Amino acid sequence: MADKSNDPVAIWQNMIGEMEKGFNSFANQAMSSPEFSKMMNQAGGAAAGAQKQLGELMEKYLVSMNLPSRSQMVGMAERLQSIEGQLNEIKAMLTQMSKASGVPAGNAFGTPMPPRTRRPPSEGEPK
Amino acid sequence: MNAPTGLDFAAVSERVQTEVQRAIQRSIKGVEYFSTSGPTLGSTAKDVLASRGTMNLYHYRPLTDEIYRVPILIVMATTNRGYILDMVPGQSFIEFLLKRGYDVYMLDWSAPKPEEKSLRMEDYVLDFIPDSVRRVQEDSGIDDVTVIGYCFGGVLSLLYGSIFHDGPMKNLICFTTPIDFREMKLFSNFSDRRYFDVDRLVDSVGNMPPELILQSFEMLRPASRSVSQIQLWENIWNDEFVKSYRMFDRWATDTLPLAGEYFRTITKDLMWDNKLFNDAMTVGGRPAQLDKIKVPILHAVAEHDHIVPYDAAKHLIQKIGSTDKEEVILKGGHVSLVAGPNAVRRLWPKLDSWLGGRSI
Numbered sequence: 001m002a003d004k005s006n007d008p009v010a011i012w013q014n015m016i017g018e019m020e021k022g023f024n025s026f027a028n029q030a031m032s033s034p035e036f037s038k039m040m041n042q043a044g045g046a047a048a049g050a051q052k053q054l055g056e057l058m059e060k061y062l063v064s065m066n067l068p069s070r071s072q073m074v075g076m077a078e079r080l081q082s083i084e085g086q087l088n089e090i091k092a093m094l095t096q097m098s099k100a101s102g103v104p105a106g107n108a109f110g111t112p113m114p115p116r117t118r119r120p121p122s123e124g125e126p127k
Numbered sequence: 128m129n130a131p132t133g134l135d136f137a138a139v140s141e142r143v144q145t146e147v148q149r150a151i152q153r154s155i156k157g158v159e160y161f162s163t164s165g166p167t168l169g170s171t172a173k174d175v176l177a178s179r180g181t182m183n184l185y186h187y188r189p190l191t192d193e194i195y196r197v198p199i200l201i202v203m204a205t206t207n208r209g210y211i212l213d214m215v216p217g218q219s220f221i222e223f224l225l226k227r228g229y230d231v232y233m234l235d236w237s238a239p240k241p242e243e244k245s246l247r248m249e250d251y252v253l254d255f256i257p258d259s260v261r262r263v264q265e266d267s268g269i270d271d272v273t274v275i276g277y278c279f280g281g282v283l284s285l286l287y288g289s290i291f292h293d294g295p296m297k298n299l300i301c302f303t304t305p306i307d308f309r310e311m312k313l314f315s316n317f318s319d320r321r322y323f324d325v326d327r328l329v330d331s332v333g334n335m336p337p338e339l340i341l342q343s344f345e346m347l348r349p350a351s352r353s354v355s356q357i358q359l360w361e362n363i364w365n366d367e368f369v370k371s372y373r374m375f376d377r378w379a380t381d382t383l384p385l386a387g388e389y390f391r392t393i394t395k396d397l398m399w400d401n402k403l404f405n406d407a408m409t410v411g412g413r414p415a416q417l418d419k420i421k422v423p424i425l426h427a428v429a430e431h432d433h434i435v436p437y438d439a440a441k442h443l444i445q446k447i448g449s450t451d452k453e454e455v456i457l458k459g460g461h462v463s464l465v466a467g468p469n470a471v472r473r474l475w476p477k478l479d480s481w482l483g484g485r486s487i
Contacts, residue, residue, distance in 0.1 A: 023350035041322040085178030118228040120483030
């Protein structure tokens with residue numbers, strides 16, 4: 001294999017790495033100033049407001065096109081999630097009831113659990 | 128004619144050949160990259176023990192015939208998804224713990240809905256965590272619980288542990304957990320109280336949009352995204368590199384929104400007033416002082432963490448009231464400390480050797 005100092009690929013990779021470090025460090029210095037904070041927050045505040053307005057406008061447009069918006073899709077996903085959650089609660093309740101009626105022990109889902117007897121392996125013992 | 132000193136023509140020819148092969152592979156794999164999805168993440172078998180709004184509590188199915196007595200509850204950071212700790216088989220922290228005989232639960236978060244914008248710090252520290260601990264106790268039949276918190280999950284675990292210092296937390300493990308927020312210098316500057324009107328922002332947007340959170344993370348290293356894309360192109364012939372890139376890129380961009388009121392408290396109490404560090408933090412009127420925590424604690428920090436610099440995390444061990452306490456500084460960054468090949472070699476075995484004896 002060629003010496004690293006002669007390898008153009010290694011030189012290129014090293015250069016990219018150094019450029020990344022240099023740019024990040026320069027940007028970090030610039031971003032530590034109060035002026036940057038002031039400018040960023042002025043721009044950010046305006047952008048957040050504009051983003052919200054745009055989102056609302058898009059939502060209205062999608063409703064007029066009879067299409068579901070992102071928030072409606074997210075809403076549906078969340079309803080499904082909540083139904084799943086309720087099913088899990090029911091499963092857990094059923095398991096508790098079956099435990100109470102003398103069925104062998106397991107976790108909330110009836111999966112039999114191994115005994116809680118493990119101890120750390122002693123020195124040299126495989127883990 | 129003689130070759131110039133140090134130049135080995137055979138090696139150069141081999142290098143050129145390799146690069147030509149890689150260039151061809153890049154074209155083929157480049158097309159593949161855009162036509163396929165990444166690896167399936169978070170696939171370790173689990174049951175959903177509870178799901179309530181933004182809160183999800185999972186129980187992972189044991190993989191050994193015998194498990195330690197004390198179960199583990201992992202508290203994930205509220206900004207990101209928990210699958211960073213369960214990437215793919217062989218690179219999953221959860222799978223590692225299960226194979227080493229631990230009983231593992233995880234408190235993970237989904238995106239808070241717009242109507243959950245009023246969730247406060249109290250909801251996380253005095254409701255979601257204690258409720259999850261109670262459910263872990265009920266499900267495992269064991270009173271003691273080890274809590275592991277990653278990043279801001281560590282902050283929430285510290286707040287929980289300092290308020291509920293009489294139990295049932297048996298051990299506490301924090302990964303890259305900040306307590307001195309002045310030392311998160313860039314975040315501190317971004318949220319400078321003279322210019323950052325958190326009230327106006329929260330009142331106008333409700334929940335903090337994930338794009339803003341992602342942007343603020345990326346601003347810490349503005350050149351890194353472009354460089355990582357160059358590196359992807361260079362290494363696109365390498366399946367392992369691409370798989371790893373896709374896993375971490377997907378996770379990093381899968382940022383969660385933050386509930387508005389919760390974000391307001393983080394900004395005012397932690398970023399502005401540094402109350403946790405100054406022993407002045409309260410949650411729902413209850414004082415949260417770190418010296419009240421007396422359980423064994425391990426704090427793992429990363430040498431090159433650009434999100435939580437060491438200076439922001441270094442006082443934790445000193446401020447904790449426990450006598451059994453340890454800090455480990457490991458090579459790596461904020462994410463590579465807990466996931467990926469670096470974590471497999473360094474953090475995971477360290478954690479196992481620390482926790483095993485304290486889990487019986």
